[in-house]
């Protein structure tokens with residue numbers, strides 16, 4: 001009798017910890033004597049004749065500490081699911097049929113999808129079409145509903161905190177205002193956590209529209225109190241009270257977030273007369289080795305995904321709740337982003353240590 005065969009793929013933007021999940025899947029599947037294949041470049045690998053690699057102990061040894069994904073990924077292509085709230089996307093029927101054929105021909109009995117909101121939306125559609133799907137949530141933005149945390153987030157925060165530690169020393173030496181722009185399209189989790197841990201004085205997030213005059217006042221007060229410099233963390237999706245999110249149109253016609261850091265810095269310089277510099281952290285937050293926490297969370301998610309296949313709980317997504325790895329229906333996890341509540345304990349704590357949100 002042939003061995004049970006399962007498949008795994010990584011989809012959407014990469015993040016530290018993806019390889020830890022893959023390794024966790026392979027190790028626990030191997031103990032059950034199952035075979036694992038990995039589709040390359042997200043869902044694209046499922047297009048006929050199927051672009052995949054055999055994943056076994058040998059091909060996944062020593063990958064846990066590696067950033068990125070050994071399988072490759074994409075947030076474009078035939079299965080594209082737009083990231084973000086309310087963006088229902090549909091995989092075209094012919095693409096679905098072709099992928100189904102690949103799955104059947106390769107004798108794949110279960111498909112583990114590691115991805116964010118967009119990928120889970122695609123995963124849900126595949127499940128509704130009869131694919132035996134299990135979801136594993138990932139995103140550095142930590143904005144997926146139905147899981148208290150995604151792996152990749154802690155690593156991104158660690159990178160941003162390291163940047164803040166460095167900006168502190170140069171900012172103090174020159175008595176400047178330093179503005180750090182971090183990722184976070186719809187949610188300010190990276191800005192809030194890194195700002196708290198990195199000793200920021202101002203945190204601007206999408207959930208709390210800011211008034212630049214209030215930010216400038218805060219900086220002037222700090223100046224008067226004798227502080228040499230001020231650290232400002234801005235999420236890329238932060239917006240002023242009277243304006244919208246800052247996006248740039250690329251040559252290929254795509255809209256990308258970014259640029260708010262520079263605008264905030266310019267306004268601060270104008271209103272306070274202080275020398276100001278901006279640093280855009282960009283994809284540094286997505287690259288590099290995962291933190292200890294993300295390695296452990298990734299491993300736990302991978303092991304849980306295999307357990308869910310064993311239990312036949314298809315259409316479920318692995319979820320982290322109260323220090324436990326559980327599962328929820330994928331349908332419950334998509335189209336609802338988890339954002340920072342302006343009235344949360346974390347925001348209150350930040351305010352208590354004199355962090356200004358510009359409101």
Ligand code: F6P
Nearest residue numbers: 013075139140141183184185257
């Ligand atoms: O969704 C994760 C994320 O890191 C966002 O914070 C950021 O805006 C986006 O991905 C960048 O995507 P890309 O790699 O396509 O530029």
